[in-house]
Amino acid sequence: MALLPPRARPGARPVGRARGPVRRPPTRLPASTAGMAARRFRVGRIVLCLLLLASAMQLVLIQTVRSGDLTASAAKQRTTRITIAAERGAILDRNGNRLAFSTEARALVTNPRLIAANRKEQAPAYKAEMAQAVAAATGGDPNALKALLDADRGYVVLTTSADPDVARALRERFPEIAEEQREARQYPAGTLAANVIGAASWSADDRKLVGRVGLESSDDGALAGTDGYQVVDTAEGSDTVIPGSTRAQEPAVPGSDVELTLDSDLQYVVQQKLQDYVAKTGARGGSAVVLDVRTGEVRAMANGTTFDPRQLGTADPATLGNAAVSSPFEPGSVNKVVTMAGALEYGLAKPDDVLQVPGSIDVADRTVHDAWNHGVDNYTLTGVLAKSSNVGTIMTAEKLGADRFSEMLARFGIGQRTNVGLPGESAGSVPARQSWSGSTFGNLPIGQGLSMTVLQMAGMYQAVANDGVRIPPRIVAATIGPDGSRTAEPAPEPVRVVSPQTAAQLRTMLTAVTQKGTGGNTGTGVAAQVPGYQVAGKTGTAQQVDPNCGCYASSTYWITFAGMMPAQDPRFVMGIMLDAPGGGTSAAPLFHEVASYLGQQERIPVGEPAPVQTLVVP
């Protein structure tokens, strides 16, 4: 309307008339004004119609043609998919003690830049107060927190594992602090069995705990559970759920608990004693495994070095592994039991057969010596084992033959993974039968030229202890679902290695290793004796390969011991390996310490001392 020309005012007419007579007749003036008005009306109507038409078209366009797109994008703006986190399952020992479990926690974050902008000159004092309060409540370092807050950043994480109530109190006191929901992993026993359990830590990408090492990593699928979700509408720019707007939801399924066969107390003792012993003997490392003879369950598994899963970030990566299953070594004389088992099983020898053992023997192009110098001595077969004569063992192995020896190794599980249930398990290595050279058969019977893990070594002796039936070791006993249903792990398939008679003879022979007799009738593992019990076992010393020359080094050894207790009715088998300890070290004293503890803890009845067997015949 403002664009229309102004109407002539009535008062102006006389003036117009006074001027107008020259051009227009006075009678035409009213007719001309009416015509103009009509035209304006017409134009106005057309404009209005056009506008209306445009609006109508736009309306039709929005309501029909673009309706789908617009509805979808509006829904997208409102709809939020909220993930419902599933709680991670716990890891338990055989008695239900929790070795790892999850708790709810909060990460506290804040925006130092915003504090500086809002508080102006009070900001430094306020930040100091905040740092003090957060440190006091969460056990952090006030100076580190102050440094974080003083940085010119838009986002800093003050702590990642505050308790919910602590976080709430802090947030109420300092409105600038925001909470983020977290799940914290607790390892109440710290380093206990850390190499087995491993560690899980918070993953910022997945927004959940993720297993990083050990069982936490390999059993992540069972432990993690399945996150649920909820599709709801939320008010724009906030997390406020509009009631009744739930479109779909799926509840979270918590993770299952994993029950191990480990015994916390035994594990602690073995771990502690092994670590002390490794430190005392100056070894580079070491591993020890305790198996239940009847079930093949792993009762304890320790390594010389370990880490604290609560401080995974600062842990030395070299300590994170589990050498007991991942690091094979050459077992040395511990492997002589294979030869003896074969000889007895095939009826080639009896424990009291006397062998005339020289100081050395030639095998193909090599000469193998005994560990001590001697002429031709008369050793019984028991004596060969108890005194750990390389020459006597090779003589027996030659009677057995390479094929049967090779088969016996396989039956003892050497060169095969035990599938114990731990990540990174090594199978060890045994040269393939067809690739054996002449001297190979001079090495293998005395435990050089092949490698095995401590777990495999303990498994060999478990077969001897369990009347010749080898049960592959297992470390996961069961998984306990979120509904409390316990699913036992499938039992491993037992393997018949030797007959019960052979196993019993072997145990008797192995008892002689720990006997202390007179006139050369003392075995190599006397230190393993436990008062009141008969101990059967075998010491081992294997030369390590010098990486510089690729030959066997003369000063670094793997020192091993594998044994069982009590020998009459074995309950536990233990394998120990020390990596390059100081000279003259034996692993037998460590066996003694753990076995003595086992006798007390398991209340194993004491028995008669073992009769002294004849090792050397004059």
Next chain:
Amino acid sequence: MSAPVKTPTPTRRRPKVSVEWHGTETRDRRVPAQRGSVTVPAQRKASAAAYAKRDERARRAVGGPRRKVAQVAHSGRAQFVLLIMALFTAGLVLTLWLSTAAAADSYTLQEARTAARDLTEQSERLHREVAALESAPALAQRATDLGMVPVQDPARLVVAPDGAVTVVGQPTAAVRKAPPAAPVTAPPAAAPAPAPADAQAPTAATDPAAQAAAPPATDPAAPATAAQSTDPAAQGADPAQAAGEAATQQQAQAEADRLAARNPAQPGGA
């Protein structure tokens, strides 16, 4: 209503009136006049009277004393109104009460939720503390702090069926070694020095009471029990004392069942 005006035919109007009477039961005879919607011309009085009679007959045919029916109807309506009012009032009161109760309950619910949350958090914290305190390393540490000493090789008393008692093993006092290293992440820097093989005359071994009192600064007493495995002949110099200590030993064993044990001296030899 426009139809009767256009065709005011009595024959079409009367039946309608009579039908209405059945329904409303008005007490006045002059029903049409009372209703006021229909005006009856004066010259039609006779027919009107006839209609009235017919109505009367119809009323009789329906039966019942007319006055009583009217009274019941009147009080029934009042009651109905009262009932509705009462219902409205009751509904209003109920609504008010419900909304008040809901508001009050929402506070109670809020409080209960807060309490439940606090208790859950407390329970979680307590569980965590219990798990930490009952873990093997913590138990070992606390037992050590209490002065308990783990035994290495206990002597055992075996009672034969005839009552004879045999001592199995050599009773020796458990001695406290240097504080056991907490579970380590790396090999401890200083390992206990291997003691000489002939060092089994420690004063601690003869005085069990002293063992818990003062932790030896160095480790001279450690080989006392360990040495027995390497050299049984050299130890247990005093059999009488050994027998006396057997009971102490047994007790110490029970107490220190879960503890980490000390290291024996390294005997050497393979």
